[in-house]
Amino acid sequence: MTTIATVLFNGVAYGMLLFIMSVGLSVTMGMMNFVNLAHASFSMLGGYVLVVVTQQLGLPFLISLPLAFVVAGLVSLVVERTIFRYFYGTDDLTQVLLTLGLIFMSIAIVTYFWGGTYQQIRVPSWLTGQQDVLGLTLERYRMFLVAVGAVLALVLIFGLERTRFGACVRACVDNARVARACGLNTELVFAVTFAIGGGLAGLAGALSANLLGIDPNFPLRYLVYLLIVVSVGGMGTITGTLVAALLLGVADVAGKYYAPEIGGFVIYTITVLVMLWRPHGLMGRRA
Amino acid sequence: MSTISEPATDRSTPASQYFAGLARWRVWEILFWVALVGLFFVPDANLPLYGQIVIWGLFAMSLDLLLGYRGIPSLGHAAFFGIGGYAAGYLGKFGWIEPISGLVIAALLAGVIGWLTGRLIQRVSGIALLMVTLGLNLILNDVVHRQSGLTGGDDGLQGIEVAPVLGLFRFDIFGRTAYLYALAVTFVLFLLARALVKSPFGLALLGARENPRRMIMLGAPLERDVTTVFAIAAAFAGAAGALLTQTTQFVSPTSLSFQRSADVLVILIIGGTGRLYGAFIGAFVFLILRDWLAELSPVYWYFWIGLLLVVMVAFFRKGIVPSLEALVRRVRRR
Numbered sequence: 001m002t003t004i005a006t007v008l009f010n011g012v013a014y015g016m017l018l019f020i021m022s023v024g025l026s027v028t029m030g031m032m033n034f035v036n037l038a039h040a041s042f043s044m045l046g047g048y049v050l051v052v053v054t055q056q057l058g059l060p061f062l063i064s065l066p067l068a069f070v071v072a073g074l075v076s077l078v079v080e081r082t083i084f085r086y087f088y089g090t091d092d093l094t095q096v097l098l099t100l101g102l103i104f105m106s107i108a109i110v111t112y113f114w115g116g117t118y119q120q121i122r123v124p125s126w127l128t129g130q131q132d133v134l135g136l137t138l139e140r141y142r143m144f145l146v147a148v149g150a151v152l153a154l155v156l157i158f159g160l161e162r163t164r165f166g167a168c169v170r171a172c173v174d175n176a177r178v179a180r181a182c183g184l185n186t187e188l189v190f191a192v193t194f195a196i197g198g199g200l201a202g203l204a205g206a207l208s209a210n211l212l213g214i215d216p217n218f219p220l221r222y223l224v225y226l227l228i229v230v231s232v233g234g235m236g237t238i239t240g241t242l243v244a245a246l247l248l249g250v251a252d253v254a255g256k257y258y259a260p261e262i263g264g265f266v267i268y269t270i271t272v273l274v275m276l277w278r279p280h281g282l283m284g285r286r287a
Numbered sequence: 288m289s290t291i292s293e294p295a296t297d298r299s300t301p302a303s304q305y306f307a308g309l310a311r312w313r314v315w316e317i318l319f320w321v322a323l324v325g326l327f328f329v330p331d332a333n334l335p336l337y338g339q340i341v342i343w344g345l346f347a348m349s350l351d352l353l354l355g356y357r358g359i360p361s362l363g364h365a366a367f368f369g370i371g372g373y374a375a376g377y378l379g380k381f382g383w384i385e386p387i388s389g390l391v392i393a394a395l396l397a398g399v400i401g402w403l404t405g406r407l408i409q410r411v412s413g414i415a416l417l418m419v420t421l422g423l424n425l426i427l428n429d430v431v432h433r434q435s436g437l438t439g440g441d442d443g444l445q446g447i448e449v450a451p452v453l454g455l456f457r458f459d460i461f462g463r464t465a466y467l468y469a470l471a472v473t474f475v476l477f478l479l480a481r482a483l484v485k486s487p488f489g490l491a492l493l494g495a496r497e498n499p500r501r502m503i504m505l506g507a508p509l510e511r512d513v514t515t516v517f518a519i520a521a522a523f524a525g526a527a528g529a530l531l532t533q534t535t536q537f538v539s540p541t542s543l544s545f546q547r548s549a550d551v552l553v554i555l556i557i558g559g560t561g562r563l564y565g566a567f568i569g570a571f572v573f574l575i576l577r578d579w580l581a582e583l584s585p586v587y588w589y590f591w592i593g594l595l596l597v598v599m600v601a602f603f604r605k606g607i608v609p610s611l612e613a614l615v616r617r618v619r620r621r
Contacts, residue, residue, distance in 0.1 A: 035414065086601075092413060093360045097556055098600045100549060104593025111586055224425060224545070231418045264429045272422040276407060279415035 013142035015249025016149025021204035022229040024197015030173045030236015037099040040219035041106035046072045046202025047214035051119045072202020077195040103219045111216045121209045173236040228271045234284020309485040335462035338469045345473045347554045347566030349523030355560030358496035363424030369543025371397040371525025376538040379447035393529035394522045401521020405514035443539030465534035559606025
């Protein structure tokens with residue numbers, strides 16, 4: 001019983017990480033129909049910001065997290081303004097190839113600066129070790145992850161439903177053309193959403209560095225997970241992404257714990273079945 | 288009566304003239320294949336590399352049938368390459384060492400699995416299609432990785448034996464037999480693919496690529512055609528995989544990795560889709576470039592591949608062969 005609860009908890013913590021990593025991709029894909037595989041590179045960037053800030057500058061862990069968000073957000077804004085905006089409205093394959101090329105470049109650049117090895121991350125002592133909660137022994141860092149993920153999910157859902165900017169985003173996801181015709185500055189909404197999404201990816205990269213490890217192949221390794229979360233959840237929905245990320249996190253951790261010999265088989269099979277059953281995702285609307 | 292029941296045999300109808308015109312061989316096509324044979328006689332030629340180029344070209348051509356002629360992008364085409372490769376590997380390991388029949392069996396197996404996959408995806412499109420093909424590739428890759436007792440895991444399949452081709456030509460260390468064998472098989476399959484895309488079936492594929500709704504109204508069996516072309520493309524990819532296994536006497540999980548699926552897509556895009564030759568030109572450029580860059584900067588060469596990809600899709604989205612064709616057409620008009 002306790003092991004089931006622990007596995008469930010670890011899965012939720014992992015799922016929260018996947019949620020923060022992929023929510024930006026989901027919203028921008030739903031909004032601009034833009035398949036941005038390089039989203040995973042923004043995550044890696046956040047991880048390396050953490051490495052630089054904590055190891056080389058010696059600043060505390062909690063300060064490096066917002067820094068990772070800001071740096072990744074700014075970089076994704078620059079990339080969006082200089083490259084991506086010329087590719088809105090091209091076909092899926094063009095976008096896949098373009099952003100795949102960017103991933104290859106980002107991997108080489110990171111290898112150039114930091115080498116190809118895994119980076120060691122130190123987290124503050126109050127985040128290491130374990131804690132007894134309701135008869136369960138849980139890792140403190142995973143509890144931290146669940147808390148951060150839950151707060152962010154609430155903020156995002158609230159922001160999307162209740163703020164003016166959230167209404168603009170929803171209008172653009174529903175129908176960008178009509179939103180523009182109504183006088184909405186869709187370019188601005190696109191750019192800001194993109195920056196926030198990229199920033200969240202960077203934050204997730206920084207948060208994951210301790211758990212998943214950070215190395216130049218990070219984008220290719222987690223790209224598949226990102227795509228699974230986004231396509232299973234349905235593009236352009238935050239709740240869908242959250243549900244899919246938690247589902248995937250639990251399935252992956254449980255699969256690796258109870259049946260390690262079949263590995264990733266479980267999640268890939270679920271993905272293929274969901275895509276065949278509902279091509280627009282669990283909560284996606286028909287395009 | 289007979290003219291109505293057998294229109295295809297009548298050379299004078301506009302339709303048959305049209306298809307005869309399509310199938311006519313151009314001079315540069317003949318030159319292309321003569322040049323490939325000629326490479327064999329160049330002294331000190333790097334035949335193992337050229338053999339690889341021909342095999343990758345065949346692999347990319349199989350994707351071209353799917354992507355170029357039917358407009359179905361696949362992120363998991365390496366799955367069929369790997370199926371063919373492992374099938375040929377097992378045959379060679381367990382005593383079926385005759386290469387040509389082994390190749391046919393491997394290609395047929397990949398084709399059958401491709402047909403089943405085609406049944407699965409015939410109604411899916413867009414992102415879901417990319418995800419299903421990618422997912423199937425990952426599942427297969429995972430199985431091969433995990434079942435290391437059966438597949439040798441990361442170390443690959445060892446001890447593959449291949450008999451001399453036609454009982455006469457032994458596979459030598461200079462890759463001479465391997466090159467000619469790969470070239471011969473590729474040429475035969477190319478002829479098949481060429482006949483296919485220039486047939487009414489090929490035209491129906493092009494029509495469905497350009498305007499599926501209209502093709503439905505014309506009564507074309509859209510979904511059945513998708514399944515058929517998927518099976519054919521898978522069989523060709525399987526043949527390419529089997530060729531690589533037989534000529535190197537080795538097969539490893541990289542042959543069905545996502546990296547390989549991405550590479551073959553890059554090759555086809557560089558060369559140009561919907562031309563068949565684009566696949567071979569792309570394979571030539573990609574492998575020569577990779578060889579050269581990897582020597583130049585062993586760690587960072589992927590940066591240049593990535594940059595090439597970005598520049599290609601930004602400025603030469605059509606790829607090399609279609610861009611050249613447009614150039615030739617413009618020069619001729621002057």
